[in-house]
Each structure stands twice: as structure tokens, then as C-alpha cells.
Amino acid sequence: MTDFVNDTVIPIAYLFAAVCFVLALKWLCHPSTARRGVRIGEIGMGVAVVSTMFKFEIVEYQWILVALVLGAALGVPLGLVPTTAVPQRTALSHAFGALAAGLVGTAEYYLSKPHIDASTMIPLGLEVVLGFLTFTGSLVAAGKLQGIVRDRPWIYKGQNIVNLAVLGSALVMVGFLVDDPSRAYLFPLIIGMSLVFGVMLVIRIGGADMPTVISLLNGYAGLAAAMMGFVLNNYLLIIAGALDGSSGVVLSIIMCRAMNRSFTNVLFGGFGAQEAVGSIEERPVRSVDPEETAILLDMARSVVIVPGYGLAAAQAQHKVRELADLLLSRGVDVKFAIHPVAGRMPGHMNVVLAEANVPYDLLYDLESVNGEFPQTDMVLVVGANDVVNPAARTDEHSPIYGMPILDADKAQSVIVVKRSMRSGFAGVDNELFYLDKTQMLFGDAKKVIGEVADELSKMPARA
Amino acid sequence: MTNKLEVALYIFVIASFLGFTVITKIPGLLHTPLMSLTNALSAIAIVGSLILAGDGETTMATILGSVAVFASFTNIVSGFMLTDRMVRMFKRREAPSDAAAVQKGATS
Numbered sequence: 001m002t003d004f005v006n007d008t009v010i011p012i013a014y015l016f017a018a019v020c021f022v023l024a025l026k027w028l029c030h031p032s033t034a035r036r037g038v039r040i041g042e043i044g045m046g047v048a049v050v051s052t053m054f055k056f057e058i059v060e061y062q063w064i065l066v067a068l069v070l071g072a073a074l075g076v077p078l079g080l081v082p083t084t085a086v087p088q089r090t091a092l093s094h095a096f097g098a099l100a101a102g103l104v105g106t107a108e109y110y111l112s113k114p115h116i117d118a119s120t121m122i123p124l125g126l127e128v129v130l131g132f133l134t135f136t137g138s139l140v141a142a143g144k145l146q147g148i149v150r151d152r153p154w155i156y157k158g159q160n161i162v163n164l165a166v167l168g169s170a171l172v173m174v175g176f177l178v179d180d181p182s183r184a185y186l187f188p189l190i191i192g193m194s195l196v197f198g199v200m201l202v203i204r205i206g207g208a209d210m211p212t213v214i215s216l217l218n219g220y221a222g223l224a225a226a227m228m229g230f231v232l233n234n235y236l237l238i239i240a241g242a243l244d245g246s247s248g249v250v251l252s253i254i255m256c257r258a259m260n261r262s263f264t265n266v267l268f269g270g271f272g273a274q275e276a277v278g279s280i281e282e283r284p285v286r287s288v289d290p291e292e293t294a295i296l297l298d299m300a301r302s303v304v305i306v307p308g309y310g311l312a313a314a315q316a317q318h319k320v321r322e323l324a325d326l327l328l329s330r331g332v333d334v335k336f337a338i339h340p341v342a343g344r345m346p347g348h349m350n351v352v353l354a355e356a357n358v359p360y361d362l363l364y365d366l367e368s369v370n371g372e373f374p375q376t377d378m379v380l381v382v383g384a385n386d387v388v389n390p391a392a393r394t395d396e397h398s399p400i401y402g403m404p405i406l407d408a409d410k411a412q413s414v415i416v417v418k419r420s421m422r423s424g425f426a427g428v429d430n431e432l433f434y435l436d437k438t439q440m441l442f443g444d445a446k447k448v449i450g451e452v453a454d455e456l457s458k459m460p461a462r463a
Numbered sequence: 464m465t466n467k468l469e470v471a472l473y474i475f476v477i478a479s480f481l482g483f484t485v486i487t488k489i490p491g492l493l494h495t496p497l498m499s500l501t502n503a504l505s506a507i508a509i510v511g512s513l514i515l516a517g518d519g520e521t522t523m524a525t526i527l528g529s530v531a532v533f534a535s536f537t538n539i540v541s542g543f544m545l546t547d548r549m550v551r552m553f554k555r556r557e558a559p560s561d562a563a564a565v566q567k568g569a570t571s
Contacts, residue, residue, distance in 0.1 A: 021504050025489070028493055028496065029490070031550065035551065038550060049513070052513050052514070057518040060525070063528075064529070067516060067533040068536050071533045071535070075540025075544070079543075086499070093502045104508065214498070234510065236510065240504050244504060254491070338491070345498065347495035350495065355549075357552075360492055360555065363492060
């Protein structure tokens with residue numbers, strides 16, 4: 001009976017789970033089927049976990065039970081975080097996933113040494129290296145996103161050489177273990193080097209590069225899980241890890257393209273380190289108050305709202321939705337223009353706005369909205385900066401040159417909601433702010449947008 | 464190369480291609496739910512952790528396995544909950560041209 005369960009029932013359950021996982025991603029391609037995707041993923045996971053419990057190897061359940069209860073106790077609050085905190089939750093979950101892979105790899109090594117053949121030792125070594133470097137790297141990323149760790153990149157001379165030396169020596173030691181798995185003294189060193197490398201990899205990365213880094217860590221965590229599948233010879237794990245890894249890679253590529261940068265440049269470039277050099281001259285800008293903004297919006301026929309991380313940071317999404325509703329009720333054509341790297345993780349602005357009940361058919365991506373700016377009466381930029389900087393098109397010496405941007409400067413008029421004149425993440429001045437058609441609405445986004453909405457609601461409806 | 468490793472590599476490569484194909488079809492709108500869902504799915508690593516935590520081979524394996532079960536299960540619970548919450552947030556306008564309906568939606 002147990003043989004039948006172990007050799008037939010469980011493999012079929014795992015195959016079923018693998019099919020569920022692929023369907024889950026397939027159905028995630030549209031909001032109308034996305035929920036079904038989540039359901040089928042849950043079913044696959046449930047079947048795989050429950051059937052594993054019947055494996056004959058499992059003889060003690062008490063520690064499993066404790067771990068499951070504690071995991072649920074932490075998982076539920078993490079599943080309920082507000083959308084503005086989703087990036088740090090995601091980084092934390094990459095850390096957990098990677099930690100699990102690293103720990104399982106470690107246990108497998110000590111259980112089977114010194115009789116480990118190369119075809120197991122290679123994936124085991126990679127699993128441990130990827131697992132532990134992703135663990136600390138993701139913790140640092142989560143700390144930066146939560147504001148516990150300094151957001152600005154931490155950079156010193158020769159950093160790349162030091163980082164590569166640390167990673168390289170970890171990999172060389174894995175090579176020594178493949179050659180002779182009995183060299184157990186190397187194993188803690190590999191773990192240590194990987195933990196250190198993870199920290200060093202991410203401390204040099206600034207806030208606006210977080211979408212790329214989170215995607216990359218996602219890919220690493222997935223690969224670590226796939227490597228675990230190689231070690232345990234578990235095909236379900238290989239498939240799930242490969243799906244997770246490829247999603248990380250696809251998202252990293254999309255993020256890099258959206259910033260016109262290469263992987264190596266994000267990881268080794270230290271972009272944003274040359275923080276506002278101080279040479280930016282004071283130039284006059286036109287400022288505007290909420291009441292005037294309401295009047296200008298009242299006269300517009302079409303409005304495009306460009307949200308950035310500043311919107312989420314100020315928790316202004318509900319006020320922005322209120323304003324958009326008012327404009328819609330007055331017959332104004334309202335669109336939201338979402339840049340791929342707006343926010344702190346891929347797609348972040350979309351969920352922040354969706355949480356505030358902005359219908360998703362008002363959310364437009366870069367390609368679909370960019371042609372419409374010349375026909376737009378008013379662009380309202382809320383907490384975004386580099387993604388609307390025309391220097392990306394015109395100034396070859398700008399660090400953001402070549403980055404695809406939202407062409408807000410081509411609209412009839414622009415209002416920028418901004419805390420102060422501080423430069424954006426890239427430390428470059430934004431030409432958009434000095435255009436004749438641009439006016440600055442200074443203040444906390446939540447407060448000033450709320451005031452604009454109040455003013456607008458007092459105005460009589462247009463004929 | 465052992466036969467087992469060869470099969471595993473085939474599965475890995477083909478699953479990666481499948482992943483690329485399916486994932487490139489997912490719009491930017493849903494990239495955040497995508498990441499939290501794939502994260503929950505890769506927590507299937509729990510099946511490896513469960514065996515370590517439950518087979519009672521050595522104390523070290525039990526401890527490491529239990530911590531791994533804890534970490535993976537946290538991801539399963541929070542990943543699916545969060546993804547479900549997020550995808551439920553994405554709604555269409557009830558009546559795109561009906562200004563009154565939008566107004567009602569705003570005040571309710």
C-alpha cells in the first residue's frame with residue numbers, strides 16, 4: 001500500500017500540481033481570468049502538499065505541525081499588507097523562499113556526504129550559493145524598501161572587484177567540493193561567502209532600481225528552487241522553479257529595457273550614486289495653487305495622470321481616484337499613464353491604483369498612451385520625475401539618455417505635483433519643470449490633490 | 464551524464480521555455496500579481512522541506528527542515544492570499560460612458 005502511494009499516487013499528484021501551476025500562469029494573462037489562475041494554483045499546491053504528507057519517509061509530524069502553524073501565523077499578516085507595502089513583502093518572500101532552498105541544500109549535503117556524485121553536487125552547490133545570496137540580498141532590499149536600511153546606493157572604489165572576488169571564491173569552493181565532496185570544511189565558507197555577497201550585491205542599489213533588483217532576486221529564488229529539484233530529483237520542483245526563474249528573468253528584461261540599461265549596468269553600474277552634484281542652478285518655475293489647478297482641470301477636455309512612486313509614498317491614490325471620478329463625471333476624458341518602472345516593483349502603480357478602485361481600463365501602458373499626449377489638454381504628474389524627463393530623448397549626456405519616457409512635455413499643458421524642487425532618483429534636473437506650459441503644484445500629494453478635488457467639486461458642472 | 468540528470472535537464476529547459484512563452488503574454492497591468500503568484504508557486508519547495516523535517520534522520524536535518532517548512536509555508540499562505548486580494552482589485556468600469564454611474568461609484 002505505501003509502495004503504491006509512494007511510487008504511483010504521489011508522482012501523479014505532483015504531475016497534476018505541475019499542470020495546475022502552468023494553468024495558473026496562463027490564466028493570469030487577463031484580469032477576468034486571473035482569479036481562476038490563483039484558485040488552480042492553490043489547488044495544485046494543496047494536492048502536492050497533502051500527498052507529500054503520506055510519503056513513507058515522513059515518520060514524525062510534530063515539528064512539521066509547529067512549522068506550519070508558525071508559517072501560517074506569519075503568512076496571514078503578510079498576505080494582508082497594503083498595496084503600497086507589497087514591494088517589501090515581495091522582497092521578504094524571496095528571502096524566505098531562498099532561505100528554504102539554502103537550508104534544504106545544507107541538510108542534504110551533511111546527510112549524504114561524502115558520497116555525493118558530481119551530478120548532485122553541482123546543483124547542490126548552486127542551490128546553496130543562490131539560496132543564501134538571495135536570502136541576504138532580499139533582506140537588504142526589503143530593508144531598503146521599508147526604510148530600515150539607507151535607500152541611497154552604498155558605493156566604494158574597487159567594489160566590483162571585491163564583489164566578484166567573493167562570488168568567484170564561493171563558486172571555486174563549490175568546484176573543490178564537486179571534485180571531492182568530503183572537504184566538509186569548505187561548506188560553511190561557501191555559505192558565509194554567499195551570505196556576504198548577497199548583502200554587497202544589493203547595498204549598492206538605489207530605490208529606483210528596485211523594480212529590476214526585485215525581479216532579479218525573484219529569478220534567483222526560482223533558480224535555487226529548481227536546483228533543489230535537481231538535488232532531490234523532484235520534477236515538480238524543477239518545473240515550479242523554472243517557471244519562477246523565467247518570470248524573474250522576463251520581468252528583469254522588461255525593467256532593464258524600460259530604463260534603457262543592461263543587466264550589468266544595473267548590477268555593477270552604481271547608477272544614481274552621483275547624487276545631485278549641487279551644480280544644478282536655481283531656475284525659475286511657475287507655481288500654481290490647488291484652486292487654480294481645479295480651474296485649469298475644469299477647462300480641460302482630456303487629462304492624462306502620470307503616477308510615480310511619490311504617489312504611493314504619499315498614500316495619495318484614493319484622493320487621485322476621487323479627482324479622476326470628478327473629472328469623469330464632468331465628461332472629461334481621463335487616462336492614467338503607467339511607466340513600466342514607476343513604483344518600486346514591476347506593475348506596482350497598477351495595484352496601488354486598483355486598490356483605490358481606479359478601473360483598470362483607465363490604466364494605460366507606455367506604448368498605448370504615448371501617441372496621445374499631443375492631443376491631451378492637461379497632464380497631471382503626481383510623484384513621478386525621471387519617467388517624464390524629456391532629457392531622456394534630447395540630452396545625450398544625461399544619465400537617463402535613451403530611456404523610453406512618457407512624452408508629457410508634448411501635451412498642451414502640464415501640472416506637476418511635487419514636494420519640492422529636489423531632483424529625481426537619477427540626480428538629473430528635469431527640463432519638463434521649466435517649460436512654459438508647465439506649472440508646479442508644490443506640497444504633499446495627498447493633501448494638495450484632495451484640495452484640488454474639493455475645489456473642483458464646488459464648481460458648477462459644465463454645460 | 465547520468466540518465467536521471469539528463470531527464471531533469473530536459474524538464475528544466477522545456478519548463479523554462481514554457482514559462483517564457485506564458486509569462487511574456489501577461490500584461491504589465493498584472494506584473495505585481497505575477498510576481499507574488501510565481502513566488503507562492505515556487506514555495507512548492509516545501510515538499511522537499513517536509514521530508515527533511517519529518518524523516519527523523521538527524522536532529523540537524525529536522526531543525527533545518529522545520530525552518531524551511533516554516534519559510535515555505537509563510538510564502539504559500541501570504542503569496543496566495545496577497546495575489547488573490549490583488550487580482551480582485553482589478554475592476555472594469557461598470558458603464559464606461561455613463562457619468563452618473565461613475566459618480567455613484569465615487570460617493571458610495
